[in-house]
Amino acid sequence: MSEATPLWSGRFESAPDAAAFEWGSSFGFDRRLFEDDVTGSRAWARALALAGVLSTSEAATLDTALADLLARGRAEPSFVNGPDEDVHSFVERHLVELLGDTGRRLHTGRSRNEQVSLDLRLYLKRRIPLVQERVRQVVHALLTAGSAAHDALMPAFTHFRPAQPVLVAHFFLAHASALRRDFDRLALASREADALPLGSGAVAGTSYPIDVVQLARDLGFSRVVENSIDASSDRDFAATFLYACSLTMVHISRLSEDLIVLCGDEHRFFELSDSLSTGSSMMPQKKNPDPLELVRGKTGRAIGHLMALLTTLKGIPSGYNKDLQEDKQAVFDAEDTLAGCLGVVQAVVSGLTVNRERTSRAASGLLLATDVADYLVGRGVPFRRAHEIVGALVRRLVAEGRDFDSLSMAEWRAASELFGEDVVTRVTARASVAAKCTPQSTAPHAVERTLADFKTWVDRAGLGLPVGVATAK
Ligand code: ARG
Numbered sequence: 243m244s245e246a247t248p249l250w251s252g253r254f255e256s257a258p259d260a261a262a263f264e265w266g267s268s269f270g271f272d273r274r275l276f277e278d279d280v281t282g283s284r285a286w287a288r289a290l291a292l293a294g295v296l297s298t299s300e301a302a303t304l305d306t307a308l309a310d311l312l313a314r315g316r317a318e319p320s321f322v323n324g325p326d327e328d329v330h331s332f333v334e335r336h337l338v339e340l341l342g343d344t345g346r347r348l349h350t351g352r353s354r355n356e357q358v359s360l361d362l363r364l365y366l367k368r369r370i371p372l373v374q375e376r377v378r379q380v381v382h383a384l385l386t387a388g389s390a391a392h393d394a395l396m397p398a399f400t401h402f403r404p405a406q407p408v409l410v411a412h413f414f415l416a417h418a419s420a421l422r423r424d425f426d427r428l429a430l431a432s433r434e435a436d437a438l439p440l441g442s443g444a445v446a447g448t449s450y451p452i453d454v455v456q457l458a459r460d461l462g463f464s465r466v467v468e469n470s471i472d473a474s475s476d477r478d479f480a481a482t483f484l485y486a487c488s489l490t491m492v493h494i495s496r497l498s499e500d501l502i503v504l505c506g507d508e509h510r511f512f513e514l515s516d517s518l519s520t521g522s523s524m525m526p527q528k529k530n531p532d533p534l535e536l537v538r539g540k541t542g543r544a545i546g547h548l549m550a551l552l553t554t555l556k557g558i559p560s561g562y563n564k565d566l567q568e569d570k571q572a573v574f575d576a577e578d579t580l581a582g583c584l585g586v587v588q589a590v591v592s593g594l595t596v597n598r599e600r601t602s603r604a605a606s607g608l609l610l611a612t613d614v615a616d617y618l619v620g621r622g623v624p625f626r627r628a629h630e631i632v633g634a635l636v637r638r639l640v641a642e643g644r645d646f647d648s649l650s651m652a653e654w655r656a657a658s659e660l661f662g663e664d665v666v667t668r669v670t671a672r673a674s675v676a677a678k679c680t681p682q683s684t685a686p687h688a689v690e691r692t693l694a695d696f697k698t699w700v701d702r703a704g705l706g707l708p709v710g711v712a713t714a715k
Contacts, residue, residue: 246325246335249354263327268567272329273322274574278364279329279357280312282461286352286440289457293450295351300344307340308333329361330354351452353444355474355562362570363435364461366483369577370432371706376584377425377490378703381418383591385696388414393686395671396511396601397609406612407605407671408684410596415692417497422699424490425709431486435479438463442470445561474562477555480569484548487576488541494587495541498534501590505531511601515593518586533590537583544579547572605671607645611636613674614646614665621660631658 248258284305291301311333315322326332337345388411396413397404438458441448447470454466467473504511514531522528551572558565611632618628635657639645646669654661667673678685681692703709 246327246331248327249331249334249349264325266564267326268328268570269324269326269332271571271574272358272361273332275329275358275361275365275570276315276322276333277312278361278368279333280308280315281364282357282360282440283333283348284308285457285460287348288460289440289452290348290350290450292456293452295450296347300347303341303344304337304348307337307345311336328354328358330357351443351448351450352440353442353474353562355444356439356442358566359439359442359473359476360461362477362480362573363437363439363463366435366479366573367432367462370428370435370483373487373577373581373584374425374428374703376581376588377421377428378700380494380584380588380591381421381425381696382700382704383588384414384418384421385693385700387591387594387596388412388418388689389693391596391598393672394596394598394601395605395675397605398684404604404607404609406609407674409675409686409689410598410601411689411693412684413500414591415689415696417493417500418696420493420496421490422696424486424493425703427486427489428483431479431483434482436464438466439473439476442467442473445471445474471560475558475560475566477551477566477569480573481548481551481555484544484551484572484576487580488545488548490580491537491541491544491583494583495538497587497591498531498537501594502531502534502538505594509600509604510597511604513595513597514590515595518590518593531590533586537587540579540583544576547576602671606647608636608639610646610669610671610674613669613677616677617665617668618658618660623658623660 248263251257287296287301287304287308290296291298296304322329322332324332324335326335334345334349337348339345391410391414394410395407396410398406398408398413438454438461440457440461441452441454443449458464458466467476501512501514503509505514514529516529518533520530520532522530551569554565554568614635615625615628615632618631619625623631639649647666651661651663654665675684676686678688681688699709
């Protein structure tokens with residue numbers, strides 16, 4: 243038999259079928275959990291010593307060997323390789339090769355079922371903050387773009403038809419708001435992973451007197467799982483992480499779609515930096531937004547991983563089942579996909595320029611109709627009636643290919659006696675924006691406040707300080 247005898251070979255007369263063994267092995271991808279597996283094993287050795295199962299010197303020997311193994315794996319990533327069934331078997335094989343029977347004692351009272359859950363929990367707790375940092379950097383880029391836009395105006399859309407004037411900063415902050423929720427959602431996923439599964443054994447718990455509360459503390463967990471059967475098949479934390487990744491992807495996909503359209507020739511609200519655009523092999527005039535299209539395209543992949551895991555989870559009976567091995571590639575690929583996309587979106591947003599002339603021209607015209615109706619409401623006209631009057635006026639202007647600002651005073655008055663000279667100054671994009679007065683609106687003072695609030699958030703989140711949920715202004 244190869245030097246990587248499976249951990250369970252004693253039960254069988256013959257060696258496993260080589261092809262099926264290799265096909266079912268997870269070492270090719272769970273080697274990514276190497277560091278966490280070693281961390282967990284070192285803590286387990288300490289816990290076994292505290293429980294009196296290992297002598298202090300055995301635990302110390304194991305700890306040194308594990309630390310050396312980790313150092314070697316870090317220095318030489320290709321070392322973490324071999325014919326082993328999984329990363330847990332790899333670590334144990336090396337310990338036994340190195341320490342003989344002392345190495346053989348480490349797995350006392352422990353099962354790979356809980357070990358794999360532990361490793362993935364430790365991994366997510368370690369990696370989620372890195373993803374959050376990338377989310378924060380995109381928020382920072384949006385904030386910077388918003389501040390740089392000053393008082394530039396643009397239309398906001400509903401049904402992708404120009405709806406009402408807004409500040410360009412308000413548009414960037416809209417996307418920042420969604421990403422700020424994603425940051426919090428990722429924190430929730432980390433919190434869900436934050437429970438120690440060790441002590442669950444294979445499914446029923448362990449019969450060695452392990453102080454799991456102390457062990458949880460040792461490994462940086464804030465709590466211990468509640469039920470050993472549940473713990474061995476619980477991958478909710480992985481599903482929550484995949485959901486958080488998927489929704490973040492959905493948000494940056496929508497941002498990408500906005501930018502693809504609004505940077506396009508029909509709008510030209512924003513200009514993509516050349517370095518983040520691509521050309522055509524045939525059409526010399528093309529400036530394509532490939533990175534943004536790829537972000538949009540890869541979103542399906544992240545959502546696919548969530549669907550795949552949920553589908554895997556829905557059918558398994560209680561306790562560990564090998565189906566659960568499918569969790570890891572989903573988690574790793576979703577993480578890589580999201581991290582890569584966030585990086586490119588951050589670069590694209592940082593490289594954007596606002597074409598103020600185009601955005602402000604698009605922010606006026608008939609999309610001021612609501613402001614005209616509000617003018618009449620200010621003169622005492624019931625809103626529904628004002629809507630009818632302005633609707634009729636718009637119908638006429640559309641037919642004649644004109645705007646409100648081409649109307650003479652006589653024409654205003656013909657639509658309603660209540661229009662006064664001031665209608666000319668009241669019906670502008672700038673006045674429309676200034677007239678808004680709720681804290682979440684595009685009113686310049688509200689946007690100013692939101693920018694300041696986001697700035698504090700970005701700074702605090704960058705320092706790892708608690709950021710809390712957005713508060714009322
Ligand atoms: N490679 C396995 C996984 O990823 C580790 C746990 C194996 N446990 C077992 N009883 N086969 O789920």
